[in-house]
Amino acid sequence: MSNNQSEMRPLEKIIELRLPSRLGYERVAMDTASSLARRMGFHGDRVDALKTAVSEAVTNAIEHGNQHDAAMKVVVLLTVRDDELIVSVADQGRQMLDQHSTTRIPQIQDILDKDDKGGWGIWLIRELVDEVEFTTAPSGGNQVRMVIHLER
Amino acid sequence: MKTTYHSASMELSIPSELGYEIIARDAVAVFALRLGFSPERVEDLKTALSEACINAIEHGNLLTPGLRVHIACIYDHERLIIQIHDQGLKRYACTTTPLTTAEKIAGLGSMRGMGLLLIEQLMDEAGFLPDAQDGNCFRFTLYR
Secondary structure (H helix, E strand, C coil), X not given: CCHHHHHHCCXXXXXXXEEECCCCCHHHHHHHHHHHHHHHCCXXXXXXXXXXXXXXHHHHHHHHHCCCCCCCEEEEEEEEECCEEEEEEXXXXXXXXXXXXXXXXXXXXXXXXXXXXXXXXXXXXXXXXXXXXXXXXXXXXXXXXXXXECCC | CCCCCCCCCEEEEEECCCCHHHHHHHHHHHHHHHCCCCXXXXXXXXXXXXXXXXXXXXXXXXXXXXXXXXXXXXXXXXXXXXXXXXXXXXXXXXXXCCCCHHHHHCCCCCCCCCXXXXXXXXXCEEEECXXXXXXXXXXXXXXX
């Protein structure tokens, strides 16, 4: 972060979490985000929404981005601002996300017709948080940036 | 002895500011529960981790804004090792034999400085790494 940015955002604090790409460890990211959001003053229903969104984002990173390779890490950045919490989830990009999939609204009949009932994650994230952005991480992997605003 | 680390290792970095040790405590507690440690042991771990982070923030980093505390959790099937690394504005130096908890309670010294004693009581191994680079590194271990 540059000095100029620091001056613009004096209250910005960052927590960084590096997790193994193994299903189950999304729980660590969920509970860390939840602990932080509660202490920032988010209401219970917003914390629950955030937990679900973080869980979906980290699960996607483990399953798709890192293809379940436990040696690869998922990096979660939690940026605390006085009026919002930003959660960024990045994988190492063994498989890159099809950008089309980030805007598609899943059709329930299509999902029911498939053996794999997944495919709701990105849509769910969009429904649960205030802002979502899918980009490429500095490391070259997939990155999703989610923002929830603090309503006082 | 060469140690082969289980892939279930985790790293966490927090602002060096009192209050953020609670976030670290909660993150590491969930991690240890995922590894199968009992809730009782995890409660001990939470206390030890909070104390160690507060030491790093207050003493190692001297409450200086902008610094960070780095926490590494390394699991190798037999034990969980936690390393807390500060930026070492003040290096840890134990020049005298510290008072025991009982001596402090008996009024023989300040009631401050109980953190390290508490961590030693709660964890299976604990201590500063003597050859840590770029700051103090405090390590404690929880065996299965």
